[in-house]
Amino acid sequence: MxxxxxxxxxxxxxxxxxxxxxxxxxxxxxxxxxxxxxxxxxxxxxxxxxxxxxxxxxxxxxxxxxxxxxxxxxxxxxxxGFVDSHTHLVFGGYRENEYNWRLRGDSYVDIMNRGGGIINSVRGTREASFEILFETGMKRLDSMTRFGVTTVEAKSGYGLDKETELKQLEVMKALQDNHSLDLITTFMGAHSIPTEYKGRGAEFIEYLIEEVMPVVKERSLAEFCDIFCEKNVFSVEESRRLLNAAKAMGFKLKLHADEIVQLGGSELAAEVGAVSADHLLQASDEGINAMAEAGVVATVLPCTAFSLKEHYARARYMIERGCAVAVATDFNPGSCFTESIPLAIALTTLQMDMRIEEVITGLTLNGAAAVGRAHxxxxxxxxxxxxxxxxxxxxxxxxxxxxxxxxxxxxxxxxxxxxxxxxxxxx
The missing domain is CATH 2.30.40.10 (Urease, subunit C, domain 1)
Incomplete structure (x- = not known):
């Protein structure tokens, strides 16, 4: 095919x-x-x-x-066509039990500290064959198509080792070659600190820079590089180190920023010239203003806030400060197991004070800009x-x-x- x-x-x-x-x-x-x-x-x-x-x-x-x-x-x-500019669609295994834990009151951080969260999906993805990842990826893209998506961004980050990160990206390449939708790939080896590097986040960053990213670039497996800049994950300093190294290698930059705590990720996105900064639930006034000034697309992910029962990103404030706001699903196996564009539209309009015209722009032209395709x-x-x-x-x-x-x-x-x-x- x-x-x-x-x-x-x-x-x-x-x-x-x-x-x-x-x-x-x-x-x-x-x-x-x-x-x-x-x-x-x-x-x-x-x-x-x-x-x-x-x-x-x-x-x-x-x-x-x-x-x-x-x-x-x-x-x-x-x-x-809608552009879903932030997804994690290639993964192995599911985390339905964690969703039930959240319903009982456990926080995202609580679950992560119990050995759940991203590390749980890492185990499933490392064990999954190329064929299984490809087959499930095709089905997920079919579902996205039915919601009117014609272009989708896909991130790695459920390997956290050279072999599995490359496997995820190779699956994405095969999906791009075989599915009607266009895929834009992002290397996100710095999605979490793997168990084998626990307490050694800086060393893990160096491993990615020295051992993994050059191979990703050599094989042309990803256009963007992303990192989870968050408390107890990667600090602003570690994120700056990785992103500047990625820029020097020729990657375009993205950033998971200020999702759980106000760490300064949105300010960092402006500093390094990221194409987009995503999540932004805790983004500061200064960070939002810096993104607007630097032309960083602010990507809001309402389905994730909804699934985690957290407050939503301040989309209205971002728009009033002159930001370009994009809307995406953040489809992933843990914090947001949905590819539903209609749900994202309902949440942005009913809960985030966005006009439907702004949401349409966020799902089309601004979504395209968030993946470098507005032209x-x-x-x-x-x-x-x-x-x-x-x-x-x-x-x-x-x-x-x-x-x-x-x-x-x-x-x-x-x-x-x-x-x-x-x-x-x-x-």
């Missing part, structure tokens, strides 16, 4: 949409710009091969171009990839209104239909 896309000259016409939400732009939208989503009523989209050729206004002719396929979008809304995806602009989602209702305002339920009817990736909910039969 190999990745497919539309033939170079094939012409697809999505005609007479009730609304086209363009989110037009080639870089992240900041602050109040996030509400500008560019709604066109009654328009059509002309796709040639895997690219958007033109947006047609109501009544505008396709002239001499004769479509090979026409999709009637009357009463439907077309959005750019290529994340909006409906001529020349960009034809990654489009047709929603079943006549207005984007139905998306949050249908609380927690997917409104996705059809998904088009690289100019080719890859999902059609109308063809799924209930037996």
């Amino acid at each position: 190999t990745k497919k896309k539309a033939e170079d000259n094939r012409i697809l016409l999505l005609e007479n949409a009730s609304q086209i939400v363009t989110v037009s732009g080639f870089e992240a939208k900041k602050g109040e710009q996030m509400q500008d989503i560019g709604v066109i009523e009654g328009g059509s989209i002309l796709v040639k091969g895997d690219r958007i050729e033109k947006i047609l206004m109501p009544g505008e002719s396709t002239r001499d171009l004769v479509p090979d396929e026409v999709i009637d979008c009357r009463g439907k809304t077309i959005l750019p 290529e995806i994340g909006s409906i602009d001529p020349g960009k990839k034809a990654d489009l989602v047709i929603h079943e209702f006549p207005s984007y305002q139905y998306i949050p209104y249908h609380i927690g339920v997917s409104t996705v009817e059809k998904v088009i990736k690289n100019g080719r239909m890859i999902f059609d909910a109308s063809k799924i039969e209930i037996l």
